[in-house]
Amino acid sequence: xxxxxxxxxxxxxxxxxxxxxxxxxxxxxxxxxxxxxxxxxxxxxxxxxxxxxxxxxxxxxxxxxxxxxxxxxxxxxxxxxxxxxxxxxxxxxxxxxxxxxxxxxxxxxxxxxxxxxxxxxxxxxxxxxxxxxxxxxxxxxxxxxxxxxxxxxxxxxxxxxxxxxxxxxxxxxxxxxxxxxxxxxxxxxxxxxxxxxxxxxxxxxxxxxxxxxxxxxxxxxxxxxxxxxxxxxxxxxxxxxxxxxxxxxxxxxxxxxxxxxxxxxxxxxxxxxxxxxxxxxxxxxxxxxxxxxxxxxxxxxxxxxxxxxxxxxxxxxxxxxxxxxxxxxxxxxxxxxxxxxxxxxxxxxxxxxxxxxxxxxxxxxxxxxxxxxxxxxxxxxxxxxxxxxxxxxxxxxxxxxxxxxxxxxxxxxxxxxxxxxxxxxxxxxxxxxxxxxxxxxxxxxxxxxxxxxxxxxxxxxxxxxxxxxxxxxxxxxxxxxxxxxxxxxxxxxxxxxxxxxxxxxxxxxxxxxxx
Numbered sequence: 001x002x003x004x005x006x007x008x009x010x011x012x013x014x015x016x017x018x019x020x021x022x023x024x025x026x027x028x029x030x031x032x033x034x035x036x037x038x039x040x041x042x043x044x045x046x047x048x049x050x051x052x053x054x055x056x057x058x059x060x061x062x063x064x065x066x067x068x069x070x071x072x073x074x075x076x077x078x079x080x081x082x083x084x085x086x087x088x089x090x091x092x093x094x095x096x097x098x099x100x101x102x103x104x105x106x107x108x109x110x111x112x113x114x115x116x117x118x119x120x121x122x123x124x125x126x127x128x129x130x131x132x133x134x135x136x137x138x139x140x141x142x143x144x145x146x147x148x149x150x151x152x153x154x155x156x157x158x159x160x161x162x163x164x165x166x167x168x169x170x171x172x173x174x175x176x177x178x179x180x181x182x183x184x185x186x187x188x189x190x191x192x193x194x195x196x197x198x199x200x201x202x203x204x205x206x207x208x209x210x211x212x213x214x215x216x217x218x219x220x221x222x223x224x225x226x227x228x229x230x231x232x233x234x235x236x237x238x239x240x241x242x243x244x245x246x247x248x249x250x251x252x253x254x255x256x257x258x259x260x261x262x263x264x265x266x267x268x269x270x271x272x273x274x275x276x277x278x279x280x281x282x283x284x285x286x287x288x289x290x291x292x293x294x295x296x297x298x299x300x301x302x303x304x305x306x307x308x309x310x311x312x313x314x315x316x317x318x319x320x321x322x323x324x325x326x327x328x329x330x331x332x333x334x335x336x337x338x339x340x341x342x343x344x345x346x347x348x349x350x351x352x353x354x355x356x357x358x359x360x361x362x363x364x365x366x367x368x369x370x371x372x373x374x375x376x377x378x379x380x381x382x383x384x385x386x387x388x389x390x391x392x393x394x395x396x397x398x399x400x401x402x403x404x405x406x407x408x409x410x411x412x413x414x415x416x417x418x419x420x421x422x423x424x425x426x427x428x429x430x431x432x433x434x435x436x437x438x439x440x441x442x443x444x445x446x447x448x449x450x451x452x453x454x455x456x457x458x459x460x461x462x463x464x465x466x467x468x469x470x471x472x473x474x475x476x477x478x479x480x481x482x483x484x485x486x487x488x489x490x491x492x493x494x495x496x497x498x499x500x501x502x503x504x505x506x507x508x509x510x511x512x513x514x515x
Contacts, residue, residue: 010072011080012201017125024129024136025074026149033146035167040064041366042160042169044152044311047076048352049343050175051135052359057367058144064367066145067169069152069162075135076177077196077344078352084131085200086220088124090388093227097260097390104427115229117205124200153312157336171338171366174311174318174326175359178344181303183212187273191280193298196221206230206297210282212270213302214241216387219253221301223389226262233263233293235270235284242387246400246448249393252430253450256390265293273298306345330377331365332358340366349383357381384462386455391431394458397446397465400436409439411498413471413491417451420490422482428452433487435461435471435495442470442495451484460488471495 011018022028041057043050046068054068073080092115099113133139137147150163160167180195182188194202196217207230211222214236226232234241234257241257241264242250257264268286275281279294306325313320319327319335326334326341333340342362343355361376369375384396403410415433417423423431431450438445447461464474475492479485500508 010197013203015122015125017122017129020129021080021125021132022073024132024138025080026070026072027137030137030147030149032148032150032162032165035067035165036065036146038065038168038170039067039146040170041173042067042069042167042171043173043175044069044160045076045175045177045307045343045345046070046074046135046140046147047175047177047343047355048078049177049345049355049359049362050076050173051140052356053173053175053342053362054145055140055143056360056363058140067148067167068140068145069148069150069160069167071149071151074137074140074147075132079128079132079135081197081200083352084128085124086196086224087388088127089120089200089224089228090220092120092123093224094390096227101427115205117228118203120228121200121203151310153310154316154318154339155312157316157338169338171340173362173366174334174339174341174345175343175355176307176311176345178304178306178325178350180300181305182300183270183302185270185273188298191273191275191298193300195300199299206295208279208295208297209233210235210280210293210295210298212298212300214238214264214266215244215302216242218299218301219257219387219389221299222262223257223260225299226257226260231261231263233265233295235265235268235282237267237269239267241266242393245387245393246395246434248432248434249395249448249450252391253387253389253393256430265291304344304350308345328378330379331372331375332362332378333365347378349385351383351385354381354383354385357383382462382466384458386458388455391428391450391452392454394449394451394454395447396458396462397444398436399446399448403436403445408445410436410445411439412436413494415487415490415494417484417487420482420484420487422484422486423451425482426452426484428484433457433491435488435491437471437495442472444469444471444474449487451487453484457485457488460485 043054054066057064058066099109102109140147148162152160152162155161180197209225209230209232211218211234222232222234240250241254268284270284272283279296281292281294283292308320316336318339326346328334328341328346332342340362342358344350365375386392386394413435417431418429423429434448436446444465449457471492475496479489
């Protein structure tokens, strides 16, 4: 039987929902199997990348021997402390926002809107528990995977040790992911703080919450807590939120945050943190001026650190950097040819769907590319992503500045949702579709969408780029009316109109007369 998991720092409270979760992702009565004589594939880490590699390889029905090792919770960040719990909270916060805005739609609400924060968090735990069987130890075992719980490290270039067990392998995959990092600020550790790994353990709503970091994680959680009733102050060291995003898109989010009452401390530098009788005091400088603010909780939403410690990578000549993670080539192969990596441990794209896509590359390259024939490349992926604020920001491909840096001449098509009938009817006109295409061509180079469900809309453009479908062909796709996706067709039609040169118009006039 495996040793008990230290749940107090990972998952709490230990109510029925979390007990159900742990039964799936770290069962207390689990007995590690007797290792096979030799494994075709041993995967370290049961987050998205590790699960997809292990389940994908074992599920092919080829009789491959596959082992999966996890020291904490199966499902990794996404299930336990990332995508699933955060989107549950975001959904509740959107209900609040819709109720607060209901008068605009002719719907009157009586009295103050009351948020039961404990119930919001209980629903989150319930949903997480309901989803957890997909990532469970039992499911992986049913697929033929030998699941081991424990701390793993490389013993040699052909063996991995898990507690007292030795696993021999032909190929190994490192998928240990990353964890929340925090800035070095005097007094921060002593004062205490939350990260994405602990914030979902809350049962009481913080009255005053400081969020450090104006990137995607910080912005999503800042808006969520503000809508759920916390007084949120958001610290960001740059002059604008989401500074890696399209400027026009980021500006929309910044203005929405101001309207919703989030206190923005931009271009700020935190100097020290200290406890006081009235709460936790953050001292900072902003535009050269010293200021301070008192809160009840601090949430760190900036930065990730790769989980490379304890793997004994030096023993197997796997190159890594403590800040960047395991070094891989375009085939996700490490400096040891028999060891690969996938997911947050080695990639700049720290998204669940990116880990999934990388895992599929690893399956092919480790098992079905003998002598390197037919290997797949990470750089061939067309990777979309979305920030789940309201409205959402979704992007795929190149930004304008990236295209210019590559020496490409580009044109931009911009369709505001204020011109899209469904968006007008929905009262969701605060956004746009922006498509970047090669000048003189209908080749799509990139796109940014700001919309209520931009993360859903971006997939059409991702498909177009992946399948090398240009704007001309995209304009022939019939979109149901009325939908917000019609904005994409409007963009494609706008490109087609640029082809109506004086010469082509004269030709069309001749054809019309002949007709």
